[in-house]
Amino acid sequence: MERTIYDADHESFRESVREFLAREVEPHLEKYEQNHGLDREFWRAAGAQGFLGLEIPEQYGGQLEPGAGDYRFNAVLTEELARVNMALASCVGIHADIVAPYLVHLTTEEQRERWLPPYATGELLGAIGMTEPSVGSDLANLRTTAVQDGDSWVINGSKTFITNGFSADLVVVAARTSPEKKAKGISLFGVETANPGFALGRKLDKVGQDESDTAEMSFTDLRVSNDDLIGPLDTGxxxxxxxxxxxxxxxxxxxxxxxxxxxxxxxxxxxxxxxxxxxxxxxxxxxxxxxxxxxxxxxxxxxxxxxxxxxxxxxxxxxxxxxxxxxxxxxxxxxxxxxxxxxxxxxxxxxxxxxxxxxxxxxxxxxxxxxxxxxxxxxxxxxx
Structure with missing residues (x-):
């Protein structure tokens, strides 16, 4: 069946993705499987090709020209990754297609300048912390809390089934900031995993997608500043x-x-x-x-x-x-x-x-x- 939604630019981009995968990825699939994750060399190589910056404006090192966002390029990238395997599409999708919009559209100028340039190059790897051990799809009832203490927030709780969780440098964490407001009392924070109080569990032993790095993580009196709040308070x-x-x-x-x-x-x-x-x-x-x-x-x-x-x-x-x-x-x-x-x-x-x-x-x-x-x-x- 002929597909008509892609033009010559999209198909040219598709060829560049295929060439990259054949050259930089397919020879290393066995290594990724054995290591249960993609190594940093992969992320840097993908960043150098511009594949991690499709959602990021050019001024921050991405590929997005002013007023020129076109999700069809994201779709082409996802299709080609998935044809190699689902783990590859999942890991890259979390970083480049799912977390990136939070960092572009909800952040302050200071946050964008701090996070986006290394994010586009693969030096700063992203994950998103929504799912919790006892909550699953019921995001409105998550239990991780963030309590304000002066100019800081103290985060306690845990997340599970986090794609890229074991190797991430920055996790967008959903936490309850106003418990009395229920779903309307959740906020988002950019948590850098080097912060004291951040702890990783083991890489999870999954039924499939062995090439993907999936982990549990916990926060014990982890402090972040008001400058790490993503978006307005209680709008997460x-x-x-x-x-x-x-x-x-x-x-x-x-x-x-x-x-x-x-x-x-x-x-x-x-x-x-x-x-x-x-x-x-x-x-x-x-x-x-x-x-x-x-x-x-x-x-x-x-x-x-x-x-x-x-x-x-x-x-x-x-x-x-x-x-x-x-x-x-x-x-x-x-x-x-x-x-x-x-x-x-x-x-x-x-x-x-x-x-x-x-x-x-x-x-x-x-x-x-x-x-x-x-x-x-x-x-x-x-x-x-």
């Missing part, structure tokens, strides 16, 4: 809701690109793998199955492309972002489960990409708000 929940649609669209773009790559590889496998004297792709069951999967992928692509176009124009609604997130993760998992089946026993072997992709995809129905939460948002919009 509103800000998180404001930026979640882009995060969920990022997830949707990655979900489908990942699934389509493995589906393409599975179609090729069906042409080459023989059973009972002929390629398995010639069996009617396999033909019908692959026809269904390709059609489902194409239909899903049309909706996601529509959402990308809407977001680039500033028109994407939170409800459409929720639809894209839950549907794409569902479709991704369905496609990859069938791809494993087509590969037979080989599909269950970790040495085959399809097996690793199948494991990597499962969490996409949980993170960025579980699919059940997405359906609740859609249902509420229906007046239910």
């Amino acid at each position: 929940f509103v800000s998180m809701m404001q930026f979640l649609p882009q995060e969920r669209l990022n997830c949707a773009v990655a979900n489908l690109a990942h699934a389509r790559q493995i589906l393409d590889e599975t179609i090729q496998y069906a042409k080459e793998r023989e059973a009972f004297g002929q390629p398995i792709g010639r069996f009617q069951n396999t033909q019908f199955l692959l026809a269904e999967l390709v059609t489902k992928a194409d239909v899903t692509q049309a909706f996601i492309d529509q959402c990308v176009t809407a977001h680039a124009a500033g028109r994407l609604t939170p409800v459409d972002a929720a639809k894209a997130k839950w549907w794409s993760s569902q479709v991704q998992n369905e496609i990859l489960d069938h791809c494993v089946q087509v590969h037979g026993g080989y599909g269950y072997m970790n040495e085959y990409r399809v097996a690793r992709a199948w494991r990597d995809a499962r969490v996409t129905k949980i993170w960025a708000g579980s699919n059940e939460i997405m359906k609740m948002l859609i249902g509420r919009d229906l007046g239910l």
Whole structure:
């Protein structure tokens, strides 16, 4: 199916991303998997190519020209990363696509000058601290607190399942500053991980996405100043809701690109793998199955492309972002489960990409708000 939302500039950018991945990333995938994380050399190399600065204005070292923001470049980058693996798209997405808008749109000039230049180069690695051990998707009830003490804030609490958490230098932390206000009493802070009182747990042992660095973190009487408050006091929940649609669209773009790559590889496998004297792709069951999967992928692509176009124009609604997130993760998992089946026993072997992709995809129905939460948002919009 021909896609019409990208022009020559976007496709030229896509080629530069592909060349970078082939040269700088794919030779090191085994190392990333063994280390359960991307090394700083990767981040510096990505920063040197400008891939970490798509949301950052040129005056702070980014790629964003005045008045020229175009989310379609973000989507192209995400697609190409996800075609390599989901962990890569997740880690880079958190830094460049999800945390960066907080640092650009909610910060003071002093904060932007302090954080954004090293952020664009990969010298300052970012993460976001929303999820807590006992809260999950219920962000309005988070328990981490920040109590004012003169010109400082004292933060206590913990976060979990934090992508880039083990190697991050700066974490945007959501903390409760006015407990009596409930959701309206949450604020955001830029917490530099070198601060006394910041502690990391172990790298979490996940079912999939071995290349991704995911950690628990805790704050014990950690002090930050008023200069580290991101955005107005007690507006953190509103800000998180404001930026979640882009995060969920990022997830949707990655979900489908990942699934389509493995589906393409599975179609090729069906042409080459023989059973009972002929390629398995010639069996009617396999033909019908692959026809269904390709059609489902194409239909899903049309909706996601529509959402990308809407977001680039500033028109994407939170409800459409929720639809894209839950549907794409569902479709991704369905496609990859069938791809494993087509590969037979080989599909269950970790040495085959399809097996690793199948494991990597499962969490996409949980993170960025579980699919059940997405359906609740859609249902509420229906007046239910």
